[in-house]
Amino acid sequence: xxxxxxxxxxxxxxxxxxxxxxxxxxxxxxxxxxxxxxxxxxxxxxxxxxxxxxxxxxxxxxxxxxxxxxxxxxxxxxxxxxxxxxxxxxxxxxxxxxxxxxxxxxxxxxxxxxxxxxxxxxxxxxxxxxxxxxxxxxxxxxxxxxxxxxxxxxxxxxxxxxxxxxxxxxxxxxxxxxxxxxxxxxxxxxxxxxxxxxxxxxxxxxxxxxxxxxxxxxxxxxxxx
Numbered sequence: 001x002x003x004x005x006x007x008x009x010x011x012x013x014x015x016x017x018x019x020x021x022x023x024x025x026x027x028x029x030x031x032x033x034x035x036x037x038x039x040x041x042x043x044x045x046x047x048x049x050x051x052x053x054x055x056x057x058x059x060x061x062x063x064x065x066x067x068x069x070x071x072x073x074x075x076x077x078x079x080x081x082x083x084x085x086x087x088x089x090x091x092x093x094x095x096x097x098x099x100x101x102x103x104x105x106x107x108x109x110x111x112x113x114x115x116x117x118x119x120x121x122x123x124x125x126x127x128x129x130x131x132x133x134x135x136x137x138x139x140x141x142x143x144x145x146x147x148x149x150x151x152x153x154x155x156x157x158x159x160x161x162x163x164x165x166x167x168x169x170x171x172x173x174x175x176x177x178x179x180x181x182x183x184x185x186x187x188x189x190x191x192x193x194x195x196x197x198x199x200x201x202x203x204x205x206x207x208x209x210x211x212x213x214x215x216x217x218x219x220x221x222x223x224x225x
Contacts, residue, residue: 029207032188036088036153039188042203049193053204064208067096071209074107074132081136085144088153093205094160095136108135118142152183154199161198170196 029047033040042050057064078092098109110129112122118138120128128134139160146159150167158167171180174196182189191199 033206035090035157035206038153039186040154041188041190043190043192046192046195046200050200050204050207053200054208057204057208063099067099067205067208070096070099070107075209077132078107078136081133081140082143085140087140087143087147090206091143091153091157093202093209094139094157096205096209097160097201107132108139110135154183154189157202158196158198 029042029050031042031047033042074095075092078095079089082089082091095107099107108129110118112129115122115129115135115138118135118141120134120138122129143156143160146164147153147156149164150156150159155167155171158170162170171183175183179189181187191203193200
């Protein structure tokens, strides 16, 4: 058996490590990002927190490698389904949010009760959570409905785990008046380390998948990409 594929994999992970190390050591995250048309300003404190989280994600090589493989395999499908439902392309990273271990089988990894609430079948003969297209279409339908009701991409992100009622309670009781005004208007929403944990987890994954794979691939010699 040729050793070339094995050497390519070794080289890929080495270059990822070198590139990512240089990225976090020398660069900072952007002050502003756009998620589905929602303008977000990241405080310096939050940028530093996210960088620390990204370093931890990189250090967990098993989880990082699995998440990257899932992204390369399934994100094109997720983006296509979401585009058909007029959902922001950035929402595709939600599909990787709940994969905590290298041996996780599911793309979305949703608990059985959530899957059943979306109309997916789970019994001794069938588990539709194992079907990426079925789960993605069910989630897209849910998010499309929530986006229509909540009228804001950031709130729709929160509605992946929360009900719409819970999202609105969070907005009314946990957010400052300036943030609520920004959510209703065109001004950037300032996020700090006290933002909802689900948003912080999403942002960590967003930067991990947006920055690291691109950096790794751009570092590969011609013929190995």
